[in-house]
Amino acid sequence: MQLYNKLSAKERAAIIDEAGTERLTLSFYQYAQIGNPEIFRNHLYIAWDDLDVLGRIYVAHEGINAQLSVPAPNFLKFKAHLDSVSFLKDVRLNIAREQDMKSFLKLKVKVRKKILADGLNDHTFDVTNKGVHVGAKEFNELISREDTVLVDMRNHYESEIGHFKGAITPDVDTFRDSLDIIEEDLKEHKEDKNLVMYCTGGIRCEKASAYYKHKGFKKVFQLEGGIIEYARQVEEEGLENKFLGKNFVFDHRRAEPISDDVISNCHQCGKPCDTHVNCANEACHLLFIQCEDCAKAMDSCCSNECKEINSLPYEEQKALRKGKMNSNKIFKKGRSEVLKYKQ
Structure with missing residues (x-):
């Protein structure tokens, strides 16, 4: 029995487009004592794959942390399955404010030491x-x-x-x-x-x-x-919204607006902007904030060096990436030395 995703993101996106079915992006977590995370992981994958659930789910001895996308017509079946698991019955589901049919394009259920990388000795x-x-x-x-x-x-x-x-x-x-x-x-x-x-x-x-x-x-x-x-709750109860700007989210949307305020700046020119992008040079993939003007001028890259690499034929780019890791750039997320404005 297949217990892992076999479709590429491109193939899954085409299937979603063809189906035309509304999808709901949501998240939840629950701390619990799970005796055998591997068995629980397989149980979830089988059940959720059957419901066309997509997302990123971490399972550990301490519980579950899930961000996912569910076809709207399958939501009640999905909720019924959650309720069938004792420690997930009536778990709070955080429904995204803005829905995106392609917030997730693969179903990944992974067993981890922890559901949150916190570095703590619990x-x-x-x-x-x-x-x-x-x-x-x-x-x-x-x-x-x-x-x-x-x-x-x-x-x-x-x-x-x-x-x-x-x-x-x-x-x-x-x-x-x-x-x-x-x-x-x-x-x-x-x-x-x-x-x-x-x-x-x-x-x-x-x-x-x-x-x-x-x-x-x-x-x-x-x-x-x-x-x-x-x-x-602010929207439903008519409360004062004390949040400024966007809420960063960990799916393809990257953020959803909570207020109309733009409180950050383009990391390249300093213009008010709150759009996160990844550098188009796959060997870099730096997460940073870039306005539309800079995206055009820099070909969606974070630096002139990456712009030059990104203009090379694909095979040459692959050869340059071979055996090299630029995780330091990825980790810095908007604070790399290549972003002159941020200095």
Whole structure:
């Protein structure tokens, strides 16, 4: 039985176009004790492949983290399958504000050591002793108080295009990097301040809240469902939207607007812009912000060097890439030395 994707992204895109069926982009996570992640992974793949589910799903002993796309006509069957799994019954599903038929083009269900790469030794603290979850209304009330510190638990390239008013936005590349920085910066307020955190869908705050309680913070809160759920509640309940800009998402859309504000700049010319792209030179693939004018002038590349390489015949480009890895450029995500404006 096939337990892995065999179609290319191009082939899958053609199938989606031909079907013409509306698809829903959504995400969810759940911490749980999974005895055999490999068996659970195979169970999910068989069930979801049959429903034409696409996406990126991580399974580990500690639970599941999923970002996926479901054909709208199959949503109820998908939900019924989730409810048939004891620890996924009635799990909160974060539905994307903007739908894209091609947000995901493959079904990838992978077994990992953790569902979130956090670099933590979970055995040193109780991951279930988490902070207080708050909805959009209570969140707005909390962050308006003088005894509250609001912290963005995402990485620099995420907060750069959108964040809550007045939030601390650590200049970090990874979730793990932010934990110690925040603790050091707020160490004098472990007892007298409300520590309120938010992230994309809630999974990072779930672990961080338990970590900070372990570190001695007394009043720890997290935004229930993250920015995605906040935007939904704000719209449905007519609340004030205190988020500025776009919410970075980890699918082909890259971002969805939460407000009309553009708070970031093109990494090449400095013009107001919040569109993330990957350098067209596949050997680089740097994630950075580029406006339409620079995209035309640079052939969608991050530097003149990449522009020259990208203009070469495909076979020559492949030969240059052979045996070479530019992961340092990928990791820097918009802070590479080739981006002169950012310097």
